[in-house]
Amino acid sequence: MGDAWNYFFDHRAEIQDWTGTTLWLAVLPVAIGLVLSLPVGWLAYRYRWSYPPIISGAGLLYTIPSLVLFVSLPGLLGTKILDPINVAVALTVYTFALLVRIVADGLLSVAPATLDAAAAMGYTTFQRLVKVQLPIAVPVIGAGLRVAAVSNVSLISVASAIGVTQLGNLFVEGFRQGRTPPTIVGLVLFIVIAVVFDAAILLGIRLLTPWRRAVAAR
Amino acid sequence: MIRFESVTKRYPDGTVAVDELTLEAPSREITVLVGPSGCGKTTSLRMINRMIEPTSGRIMLDDRDTAAVKPSDLRRGMGYVIQHAGLFPHRTILDNVATVPLLLGQDKKQARARAAELLERVGLDPAFAKRYPAQLSGGQQQRVGVARALAADPPVMLMDEPFSAVDPVVREQLQDEFLRLQHDLGKTIVFVTHDIDEAIKLGDKVAVLRVGGKLAQFAPPAELLSRPADPFVAGFVGRDRGYRALGFAEAGQLPLNDEKTVPLGDKVRAAKDIAQDDWTLVVDADTKPQGWLAVGRLPDRALDAEITPDLLNLGGTLASESGTLRAALDAALSSPSGRGVIVHDDGRYAGTVTASRVLARIEERAAKVRADAVHAAGGEHRDVAPDGIGGGR
Amino acid sequence: MKMSVVAGGNGLPGLDRVPIWFNDPSNWWGPDGLVVRTREHLLYTGTVVLVAALIALPLGLLVGHTGRGVFVLVGLANGLRAVPTLGLLILLAVWISDHLQTKTDIPYFIRAGGLPYFIAALIVLVLLALPPILTNTYAGVQNVDPAARDAARGMGMTGFQVLRKVEFPCALPLIMSGLRSATLQVIATVAVAAYLPFLGGLGRFIIDGSQVILDLKYGYPAMLAAGITVALLAVLADAALSLVQRYVVSPGLSGRNSKRSARRQIAILDAEAQLADA
Numbered sequence: 001m002g003d004a005w006n007y008f009f010d011h012r013a014e015i016q017d018w019t020g021t022t023l024w025l026a027v028l029p030v031a032i033g034l035v036l037s038l039p040v041g042w043l044a045y046r047y048r049w050s051y052p053p054i055i056s057g058a059g060l061l062y063t064i065p066s067l068v069l070f071v072s073l074p075g076l077l078g079t080k081i082l083d084p085i086n087v088a089v090a091l092t093v094y095t096f097a098l099l100v101r102i103v104a105d106g107l108l109s110v111a112p113a114t115l116d117a118a119a120a121m122g123y124t125t126f127q128r129l130v131k132v133q134l135p136i137a138v139p140v141i142g143a144g145l146r147v148a149a150v151s152n153v154s155l156i157s158v159a160s161a162i163g164v165t166q167l168g169n170l171f172v173e174g175f176r177q178g179r180t181p182p183t184i185v186g187l188v189l190f191i192v193i194a195v196v197f198d199a200a201i202l203l204g205i206r207l208l209t210p211w212r213r214a215v216a217a218r
Numbered sequence: 219m220i221r222f223e224s225v226t227k228r229y230p231d232g233t234v235a236v237d238e239l240t241l242e243a244p245s246r247e248i249t250v251l252v253g254p255s256g257c258g259k260t261t262s263l264r265m266i267n268r269m270i271e272p273t274s275g276r277i278m279l280d281d282r283d284t285a286a287v288k289p290s291d292l293r294r295g296m297g298y299v300i301q302h303a304g305l306f307p308h309r310t311i312l313d314n315v316a317t318v319p320l321l322l323g324q325d326k327k328q329a330r331a332r333a334a335e336l337l338e339r340v341g342l343d344p345a346f347a348k349r350y351p352a353q354l355s356g357g358q359q360q361r362v363g364v365a366r367a368l369a370a371d372p373p374v375m376l377m378d379e380p381f382s383a384v385d386p387v388v389r390e391q392l393q394d395e396f397l398r399l400q401h402d403l404g405k406t407i408v409f410v411t412h413d414i415d416e417a418i419k420l421g422d423k424v425a426v427l428r429v430g431g432k433l434a435q436f437a438p439p440a441e442l443l444s445r446p447a448d449p450f451v452a453g454f455v456g457r458d459r460g461y462r463a464l465g466f467a468e469a470g471q472l473p474l475n476d477e478k479t480v481p482l483g484d485k486v487r488a489a490k491d492i493a494q495d496d497w498t499l500v501v502d503a504d505t506k507p508q509g510w511l512a513v514g515r516l517p518d519r520a521l522d523a524e525i526t527p528d529l530l531n532l533g534g535t536l537a538s539e540s541g542t543l544r545a546a547l548d549a550a551l552s553s554p555s556g557r558g559v560i561v562h563d564d565g566r567y568a569g570t571v572t573a574s575r576v577l578a579r580i581e582e583r584a585a586k587v588r589a590d591a592v593h594a595a596g597g598e599h600r601d602v603a604p605d606g607i608g609g610g611r
Numbered sequence: 612m613k614m615s616v617v618a619g620g621n622g623l624p625g626l627d628r629v630p631i632w633f634n635d636p637s638n639w640w641g642p643d644g645l646v647v648r649t650r651e652h653l654l655y656t657g658t659v660v661l662v663a664a665l666i667a668l669p670l671g672l673l674v675g676h677t678g679r680g681v682f683v684l685v686g687l688a689n690g691l692r693a694v695p696t697l698g699l700l701i702l703l704a705v706w707i708s709d710h711l712q713t714k715t716d717i718p719y720f721i722r723a724g725g726l727p728y729f730i731a732a733l734i735v736l737v738l739l740a741l742p743p744i745l746t747n748t749y750a751g752v753q754n755v756d757p758a759a760r761d762a763a764r765g766m767g768m769t770g771f772q773v774l775r776k777v778e779f780p781c782a783l784p785l786i787m788s789g790l791r792s793a794t795l796q797v798i799a800t801v802a803v804a805a806y807l808p809f810l811g812g813l814g815r816f817i818i819d820g821s822q823v824i825l826d827l828k829y830g831y832p833a834m835l836a837a838g839i840t841v842a843l844l845a846v847l848a849d850a851a852l853s854l855v856q857r858y859v860v861s862p863g864l865s866g867r868n869s870k871r872s873a874r875r876q877i878a879i880l881d882a883e884a885q886l887a888d889a
Contacts, residue, residue, distance in 0.1 A: 290769045308864050
């Protein structure tokens with residue numbers, strides 16, 4: 001343990017750099033993926049005929065192994081192989097693919113009786129979506145978002161296998177030197193990032209769904 | 219026979235679901251547990267097959283303590299029917315019904331054959347055997363649930379609101395068929411419902427429970443209607459008690475008018491000729507009543523027409539001569555001519571009766587009942603004279 | 612989308628080199644060829660999923676049936692998801708190879724000297740495959756119609772019989788979905804495991820290729836070709852498992868009605884959401 005601390009302090013500067021890269025690689029794709037998945041998920045929900053192709057397509061995207069995507073994107077996008085942008089794009093694709101289905105299913109899961117009541121009260125379609133369906137679907141979408149966020153964080157390190165620079169470099173160093181301290185530092189940092197990110201999303205869900213707290217408190 | 223001996227169920231947080239329940243459900247009869255939400259009726263039922271264990275007291279099944287038998291063995295000897303059927307979605311209807319026989323180790327072919335028999339018995343088309351529960355309607359699923367409970371021919375059946383989840387028309391059909399089935403099979407049945415009308419219709423004996431799990435009254439339905447034990451039972455049993463009680467009084471030998479009838483196909487003129495007032499009863503070739511023909515103010519040209527079904531008034535209900543006073547009164551009240559049509563058990567015309575005749579019989583009977591009650595309250599024991607006032611109930 | 616030919620803007624050999632790579636028979640056969648690597652990849656995947664299923668299925672069924680230990684299960688599943696695979700892989704590899712030096716080999720699986728790394732990879736991959744199987748199995752059992760469960764007990768089935776005859780078959784759709792999910796994860800991560808020396812599988816092309824990236828035979832074209840193969844493998848495996856699912860799951864359960872399968876997916880996430888919420 002002591003060795004790990006020492007290693008951490010000795011390499012503070014690099015670690016700080018790498019942490020920065022890792023953080024934006026963690027947050028940005030999830031945010032963009034979410035934003036992209038909302039309209040597409042809504043489409044799949046709204047037009048029943050589009051549900052199977054959209055969901056299958058998303059499923060297919062999710063099936064592509066991460067490493068493969070990291071490797072193929074330079075060829076497709078023309079980016080350099082070591083550019084972290086490949087990772088960002090790949091993770092965005094994953095988040096999107098995972099959430100599209102969850103958004104569609106989340107919207108589907110709102111009880112028809114609730115929607116009928118909303119319509120009868122005079123809500124327009126858009127208002128029903130925004131004021132009734134989405135809020136009710138928030139817990140489920142939020143749960144999916146947490147899964148996406150946490151999985152993505154752990155995927156970032158995989159990019160070190162082909163040399164992309166971020167906190168995963170600690171693992172590479174650890175292997176190269178045959179010692180555990182760098183690896184342990186890396187593991188701890190990744191897990192901390194994942195946990196904090198997860199907690200932040202959870203907090204967001206709580207803030208958006210005050211009625212659930214009331215129910216739980218009964 | 220199933221006997222509750224001071225059975226209590228108390229939960230760790232202090233709620234008492236069943237409080238010192240003592241009653242005996244007779245063999246081969248339907249005993250109904252009825253009461254408002256929270257009265258412990260379902261809890262009591264589920265203590266019989268030990269889905270819930272009593273906190274104190276014991277339940278005897280034909281002089282064997284249920285606590286002494288292994289629960290799964292106990293349950294294999296009891297049919298269990300619940301509100302939403304609880305069919306296994308992953309098995310075909312036939313395999314669902316055959317579940318308990320297979321559990322008991324019966325041969326697969328035999329079990330399936332028996333299952334097929336039972337499906338017919340509960341009124342389901344044999345084509346349903348290969349289908350899956352998701353493809354059946356609620357009423358159909360309930361029938362399968364009953365068939366499944368009967369498959370191993372258990373002497374006891376436990377039923378928890380089995381007909382509550384279907385619409386009223388289907389419910390009435392299911393209730394009637396259930397009574398017919400019980401008439402054939404004679405099982406010892408404990409039946410839970412929140413619907414007092416269902417309890418009165420189906421039960422041989424009815425136990426009314428109040429919130430907190432205490433027994434308020436345990437009696438045959440007629441007694442519940444005529445002598446509720448306390449205000450709670452009176453309120454729970456509801457209004458129209460006197461009228462509903464007539465449903466338990468046999469019509470007996472009502473004096474019938476043997477009025478003349480006219481068959482379908484005869485000319486309207488014939489109907490008018492025999493009519494004693496504005497209405498004539500029309501029957502079919504088997505003398506089964508078809509409806510009333512209004513002959514009062516017909517123009518002459520209508521008299522040469524043939525009597526066809528579309529000319530008839532179908533307003534009156536039919537009462538069987540072996541039926542109840544309530545049915546007879548209803549026949550008279552609902553008939554357009556004021557005369558109720560009474561039929562034999564096979565549906566053939568027996569005669570007509572007016573409302574006043576039925577009422578006269580009702581009052582006779584009521585007088586007998588009152589006299590009995592006075593004697594019972596007075597505690598006098600009198601020998602029963604064969605045709606005297608004490609010879610009633 | 613730029614289709615660079617030989618040396619495009621990013622300096623890498625272009626996509627047109629990939630068909631050329633596939634057309635070269637020497638890339639297919641031989642001890643380090645596509646065929647051998649694919650076979651290794653499938654073997655590793657199969658072994659891992661089998662082991663993970665052997666652990667996670669009984670656990671998930673037990674927790675679902677008894678309702679106890681749910682916190683632990685969900686916590687475990689969530690926690691495992693947060694672990695960076697490469698990090699754990701390397702940690703274990705370093706630790707095990709320090710304590711176990713051996714020249715043994717397992718035919719088809721690992722060559723001489725690779726056993727410590729193989730063990731490390733196996734452990735990490737199994738840990739990775741556990742969460743989807745665990746959560747799906749648990750949710751599957753939880754989702755069984757409570758009336759069916761009550762009726763089963765009421766008919767006299769013992770606890771174990773209820774599990775075997777009712778809960779397990781009714782949970783199968785979700786269990787299969789969990790197994791498919793796990794298989795996809797594993798196929799993807801076996802490629803990453805090739806970071807460790809001696810390990811086979813299609814990842815070998817990718818990892819080794821990243822060192823000689825400009826080489827036309829062993830560099831980027833090989834990486835892409837292997838990548839495509841892995842992706843194909845994943846798609847085929849998923850299709851195969853979905854066929855198995857169709858055979859194994861009772862027709863009475865097929866959620867043709869997508870509201871029902873939507874509700875099932877929601878059920879898994881909801882289960883986690885509710886519990887992690889508390």
